[in-house]
Amino acid sequence: MYKVLLVEDERMIREGLRALIEKGTSGFAVMAEAENGKDALHYLRTEMPDLIVTDIRMREVDGLALIGKIREMYEDLPIVIISGYGDFHYAQKALKYKVSDYLLKPIDRLELVSTLTKIRQVLDRKKKVREESSVDGSPREERQIIRKVKAFIHDHLDGDLRLQTLAESVHLNPIYLSQLFKTETGENVSDYITQVRMNRAKQLLHETSLKVYDIARLVGYQSAKHFMLVFKKEVGMTPGSYRDLEGSEDL
Secondary structure (H helix, E strand, C coil): CEEEEEECCCHHHHHHHHHHHHHHCCCEEEEEEECCHHHHHHHHCCCCCCEEEEECCCCCCCHHHHHHHHHHHCCCCCEEEEECHHHHHHHHHHHHHCCCEEEECCCCHHHHHHHHHHHHHHHHHHHHHHHHHCCCCCHHHHHHHHHHHHHHHHHCCCCCCCHHHHHHHCCCCHHHHHHHHHHHHCCCHHHHHHHHHHHHHHHHHHHCCCCHHHHHHHCCCCCHHHHHHHHHHHHCCCHHHHHHHHHHHCC
């Protein structure tokens, strides 16, 4: 299955698009959804889908700005634009970013199927080339690659850990690395990175008196607020509560 990131700020439209993609076509599954371009970019820092389907007008970061950022990260990632009739000329501007296609609302099912079929054919060809030119596939070499990636993550927690960067560190295609990592470890790259960052944060909270915003930066979060939200979701309590709990256990 090829993985799709669906970006649309209206929930009902997003649900409808998901149903069209998964039930009306074969070979594609919506792996993640984002309500706006900002959320989509956050997701793309550690994960790489095979296809992005995005609305052209959204709050915060609109579709055109999103596509520009995506092209800085992933030059050849297929992108399909969803556009209202009033946004036709606006959508045309996105063509300079080499989008695969743009579809007008309301989405015509047959037109969507035709577009996805063409994209799948391209992806199939690229997949075949990757398989023919990738590592020899021996379990030992694949395990060595994953060890190198994990070591890179541990050594660069406060740096750039986008999938593209990780792939470049071991000279592999990002999509291939993402699939290999999931096969070898049973988890997504982004989940592993979050786990390592949270473990390091817990260590710093327990062993140092650093401020929470300093710890956030040391484990790769520029926003202390975002760090605290992730920490609470993953650990079940705020960084401050965790520090207090660990301190009381030492008494």
